[in-house]
Amino acid sequence: MCSWVGQTLARDPNFVIGDGDPVERIAALLRENPALIILDNFESVLGQEPLMPVEELQVILDAVWSWVGATHASPLRSRVLITTRDTTFNDARFAPSAHCAHIELGGLAMSDALALAASVLNDWGIDRTRIRREELIELMELMGGHPLSLYLALPHLRGLTPRELIAQFETLLPGFVNGAGKQRNESLAVSLNFSLTRLGNSTRAALPALGVFQGGAMENMILAITEIDKEMW
Structure with missing residues (x-):
């Protein structure tokens, strides 16, 4: 997380290998230039079967709070937007309060x-x-x-x-x-x-192989790597 936040704020692709604690360096950048940090689909690291160990999750929550928590006096302080279907943070700082709003999004009108x-x-x-x-x-x-x-x-x-x-x-x-x-x-x-x-049986059988390409890929490379039949594709 520190890598992509730091790279974006500092406009430095090598931010993460710089000197000093990256969390504190990001906090300093945010004090100079307040920003909105978005943590999307955060439910994947929460819940009964989280993809992230509890200790690592706590490190992230500590870092985020140090960047946008209520300890900063400036009204222009940074904010964090967390989208999640699970709000079981097990951290009182992220419970509904004057400094943390929980807003349930409904469907379309x-x-x-x-x-x-x-x-x-x-x-x-x-x-x-x-x-x-x-x-x-x-x-x-x-x-x-x-x-x-x-x-x-x-x-x-x-x-x-x-x-x-x-x-x-x-x-x-x-x-x-x-x-x-x-x-x-x-x-x-x-x-x-x-x-x-x-879907047909052959199509359903081919779907798991596409999971590794969720970030996108060239079509010809997908076919070459998965060996999916071109006619079925």
Whole structure:
């Protein structure tokens, strides 16, 4: 973390190998030039099965607090924005207080969700006139208006009605029709799982090999390394 924060603030690709404690050096840079530090998808290092040892997580929280904590008197001090579905920090400094706000983000407003649905359906060449508006609204409400969930689910309306899709989701996530899809963005998981069930066996078998390319890669290199059949690709 210190590496990318330091490189960005100092505009120095070799920041991490400089002299002194990188945490303190970053704190000094932030005092001179306040900034917003974003820690995205932080739930991956929290929860019951965190990807990071507790000791390492504490080091990160200590560093972040030293950069943006309430000890700095200046009103222009830096801020940190942490996006996470899990707020179990086990650190009182990051509990809701005058210095730390927890803001739950909801889904899209229905007007925005309908606009997104229209765009997705048009992109997939799906005739919007054959989709009952009230059924579509019901589906989107049960999905909590989650944009990525809608991107994954709505293309399936090419062959299914919204009610049929709701029934399929209920099979994958019992309680979906009672609102389970709104909890902790479960609609995203059920949309993804449903999309995966629609893939052929050979396609599903090839997916794990693509995991190492989540940061992006040239298409020809992906095919060469994974040896995925070009026709299937």
